[in-house]
Amino acid sequence: MTDLTRMKVAQARDALRAGEVTSVALTEACLTAIEGADALGAFVHKTPEIALEQARAADARIQEGDAPSMCGIPMGIKDLFCTKGVPSQAASGILKGFKPEYESTVTSQLFDAGAVMLGKLNMDEFAMGSSNETSVYGNAVNPWRRGNDDAALTPGGSSGGSASAVAADLCLAATGTDTGGSIRQPAAFTGITGIKPTYGRCSRWGIIAFASSLDQAGPMTKDVRDAAIVLGAMCGHDPRDSTSVDLPVPDFESMLTGDIRGKAIGIPREYRMDGMPAEIDALWDQGRDMLRDAGARIVDISLPHTKYALPTYYVIAPAEASSNLARYDGVRYGHRATLASGEGINDMYEKTRAEGFGPEVQRRVMVGTYVLSAGFYDAYYNRARKVRTLIKRDFEQAFATGVDAILTPATPSAAFGLGELQDADPVQMYLNDVFTVTVNLAGLPGISVPAGLDKQGLPLGLQLIGRPWEEGDLLNTAYALETAAGFVEKPTKWW
Template identity: 80%
Template sequence: MMSLNSLTIAEARAKLRAKEITAPELTEACLSAIEGSGAINAFVHKTADLAREQAAAAQGRIEAGDAPDMCGIPMGIKDLFCTKGVPSQAASGILNGFTPEYESTISQKLFDAGTVMLGKLNMDEFAMGSSNETSVYGNVVNPWRSKTSNADLTPGGSSGGSSAAVAADLCLAATGTDTGGSIRQPAALTGTVGLKPTYGRCSRWGVVAFASSLDQAGPMTKTVRDAAILGRAMMGHDAKDSTSVDMPVPDFEAMLTGDIRGQSIGIPKEYRMDGMPEDIAKLWAEGADMLRDAGAKIVDISLPHTKYALPAYYVIAPAEASSNLARYDGVRFGHRAALAQGDGITEMYEKTRAEGFGPEVKRRIMIGTYVLSAGFYDAYYNRARRVRTLIKKDFEDVFAQGIDAILTPATPSAAFPLGQMADADPVEMYLNDVFTVTVNLAGLPGVALPTGLDAEGLPLGLQLIGKPWEEGALLNTAQVLEDAAGFVSKPGKWW
């Protein structure tokens, strides 16, 4: 018999409305699973009492016939979202002890819809990382294992706690954030679905900022249909966020018709990397065949400035991070270093930031401060901004030529062992984002979904990139690919 915590959102919604299960029963199943999952290290602030309270309230709404789609659904919330009365540290020591007195817009929207919060999820510190190894809480471990090794594998990052929790059935879904691929990359490495909406679709108010012109929240789920359901609940205009777009959010689930006949799917030649693993190349070709068999036209396209995306991203993102993280100084909230006699405010800043930030965050702050300095602003930052405009125009030109969506790999490899990047050049870690950063630079929607396994039995994902504001059409294409791939594999429980 299927355990309740392994249900999808759509399945749980149907059972809740049919009175086959109750919200408290569903929540208890997830809380029990979380208690036995310490080895994964996904949940870092558990909120069992709050979850039970919310589940009881949700059950009342269900019985009264006032039940939105997400009512009674147990979820995990990434530690980047501020949650009132619950620690919100962005996995950083510098925010140790910070408990917000306010709720992020997205978590408030979910709570208003009757969602149940099981707790806060682990992540890379300030969302800076691709393997979930920079967290003050310690590494998150991927619930998947390779056929030939018991080595702990990365769940991806920065939303590694979210992806691992969903893959391990600790919750029915989770929130994530995506600055350069931090929803889509971990989704691909854990056999889950991750949607990065168009920039401006989801409010950033109350979400701890990394790079403000790139950050976007989104859903991490077990299926494409679930991403449509949760995505709609998360999106919407917010007057408190100046980058939030005042545009109606359609019923994405109703748009999952399964019909993509006549659509044109682009295959960008620039994404064919030298040394691309055979498993990835094969998966990409098979994905194109699946969409062709469903009636789509497969078209070779060019996005000529793609080769400049990664260096442009790693100038723009650290520059914005350097500015955003300047507020963590030991004065207003979070950690404050102990001072020696005679120390002044400058020493307090220096010691607090040296103690509070981890190595990767310090690296990016220094890079960002450097490229924003007077002597290098034009040479690096302004040049990167111009490249970003060219990358955005590449996509605009392709879509103007009749392309409806673009199919690419989601990651350059399957999940790799934790610790593999420890002594490597940081650039090797940054290369994990090679297929995803263009979407953030252009502000487009993108979705990653599992479509196969590699030779070691680990999940591999493909990415679909869509037109701005057309998440519904993008998810419909993803649904077709999901159905054709028939990916139903789950990690074997070892934890």
């Protein structure tokens, strides 16, 4: 069997069970591909010894007939997930040398299901970014190119390494995290599928925190079926996470019938914004027509507080970040600055954080500290919390009218060049989250599905937003959209 790394999770699972391939062979093929893809900057900590040990155990398990769907599947793990004995730095210099003595709940569940860890994946520092340019490891690079242009493009962020690795067939799937769009935006930029489940569906225990009320883990895969399979292994109640919901995890894959006849799909008028590129607008219209042709009923809806979502997010997220990142002080673990003679503990705190945090993290910590400070707490943070409630209520009212899912663009553009926005006003970069942050603020499930190419040959994605805890229905609607779109394009290998 050739092109092992191009296999999807479902294909590999079936081939493993049929004895047509071994996990060791799959893993070795991926490890070889990774070694030849350093130009992408996707894998930052490679773990071939761990991978082959896990692959051998998976093969033995399959032979014994004890083979969950993820058994033997080679994956990449975002550097935000703590993995026992393996560097877990959140792409930050302040955590250099940190090797956890524990395993995150999500990775534990994946390994219990027989998944194979190929290594840790690049990301924006502490998940703060939309282009994977804030990483201490350097940029992750999109495997796609604009026509014959050799300019390096962003894979999106913060899960840019995950997106790049899956799109380039370095692994069969990857974990990501999504705080304001960090799974869905990079998935759209690289032509893959990414789902952010309902807040609380996947445990946050052992995931290095950015903004605790917004962070949620999810899978990044080559198609919707694979997303359903991997998500099923990642979900589950965790008593160590107070926000983890105690609900049964459905068999998401079995719900992929593609039958959406009679489903009501909402089209929010507020998402049709001034200055939206014509290609994004046209793709959105095509997606609406695809779902209508599949039997869905298209309904115009209003989400009136959408226009306040970005400023609300960029008050709440930095506020929570400033609190979460206060623990990185150089005392217990990670980087500690070298002090000059006569300098004391306050100097150590200041120098350690100045040296260990990059400019974007410093910016958000400063903003977050400001909005939480005396005199500004009510004016900014409390007001943002109230607006967040109104945004959530907009969705609740739309779903109460009978809407089953909401269709929107995933991003305001295709992938842009590395460096094109990095030195601009940070707000220009933050605008990449315009279609995704509402989902995190409301705690809803959202999925990005590749649906077409722009005029330069770059992938474009559409986003579907579902009812809380109904990931199965959302995945089935995404499956119908994926089937109708028929997106099968892959990047031409240049790395």
